[in-house]
Amino acid sequence: MRIIFSILMLATLLAPSASFALVDPLQAAPTANLDLLLDRAISENLIAGGVIVVGNHEGILATSARGQVSSLPGAPDIGDRTVFDVASLTKVIATTPAVVKLLDEGRINLSDPLSRWFPELSGTDKGEITILHLMTHTSGLSDVMVGSDRSVQGLLRKVATQRLHGAGINFDYADVNFILLGELVHRVSGETLDQFCKEQIYDPLGTRETQFLPRDLTADIAPTSGTRGGVVQDENARRLGGVAGHAGLFSSANDLSRYARLLLAGGILDGKRILSEQVVAQMTTPYLCNNGKVKRALGWDVASPYSAPKGNFFSEASFGHTGYSGSSIWIDPQNDIFVILLTRRMDYRNVHDFNQLRRDVSSFAAVDFRSLGDSVDLTARLSIVKPKVLLASAGAVDESLFGRKAAVRGSQKPAHVKSVARCSKKSSKSSRMFAKAHGGRHSRIGKLARNDAGKSFSSKKRRALPRS
16 A cells, blocks of 8 residues: 555656656655655755655654755755754744753743743733743734844833733734743743753753754854855844744754654653653643644644644644744654654745645655554545546556545544643634634634745734744
8 A cells, every 4th residue: 555655646746847757666765755855846946955854763764855055156965964944943842842841840830820930921911821821822922023122021011011812712823922931941940041952951862953053053054045054034033142932943854853752752762861751741732722623732733724744644643843944843653753854945935835845745754654554544635646647647546546535543642642631611703713725813804814934914914923
């Protein structure tokens, strides 16, 4: 089944583009599929280059890389040690593990109101927002830009005076939640977020290339835009000095694979315990939001409009995150597999095709690098599969292949997920549904639009948002 499916998917990719030399799918290594995805993305000017890493708890199973680190003459080829601005992956590679570390040590509680740690918010409704609300993007806060004073204190003044949209009711992705969480780590631990993560997570994990302000790695950094690497793209992160809870982290696919392996192994890697098994379970337990339409874990995405990297065949127990710079990570503990994609993204306006790349990468990885057995019903219309193309390229194809939606069975909760908690038992008319086409928050102000990062906002009331 897996071989046939790979042949069909490979044929689909090859057929539309005359620039590719046709190869015999039967002779193609599994990484050839990933290579083709990157080649197609480069040929269509979606990316200038990138790297894909697939692995499990034991190590890396496959690496595919294309392109050069930069556009400068003589620039080295991209590889799994190339460092990228991972944008919003900062939320789950830095801020989330830092917060759950403090949680594990009993220094904070998810139910803590912000007024406990942010006296600036005392006496306001924002002071009643909890740490859990921030971590699940259900705080009701709207994104704000860091002001000319370039400080968290200035941002807090803006937060204190903004209108709150009901804490604990809606999932509404906003960078401000994790900017506050990054500051929370600083206030509770007495260390800046970058210092805390280095000492508590990255050094023990052996991830030298994972850094904020990576001054000593400049030669190995792929620039997010232009030819200069090592400068964080996100404007709010830059205004905060390059260290923030929502963006600013740099890392490599090799380093991220170690972090993914850590989570798959329940918090232990190379015989060293870095996170407790209990805190890993708590971090990845899904919470139901928006009347069950969205599932978010602590920091992590489980099922939402941002879940493109989940692909077609990752289990319901999987979780991950995306980054505006062209990064994504998705981890499936039920099937013991992870997929990492880091790119030099070029076309930031083409959100649809880039999300399709993310989806396709995970779909190929699931088929090629894990044993599907009977867990997947391939009577599915895959988004990357075009029936007419397949019929022309692969010969006779069973029409039933393009029938029902993909059915992925065996999606029971993993053992480490003890319960599913609701973000709120309340509901409101203004928050019942995500728009069917794009999954945006329902708005009474105007038709939903999307910024380059794929975030929803009202077309009649557009405001500048951080782009990670």
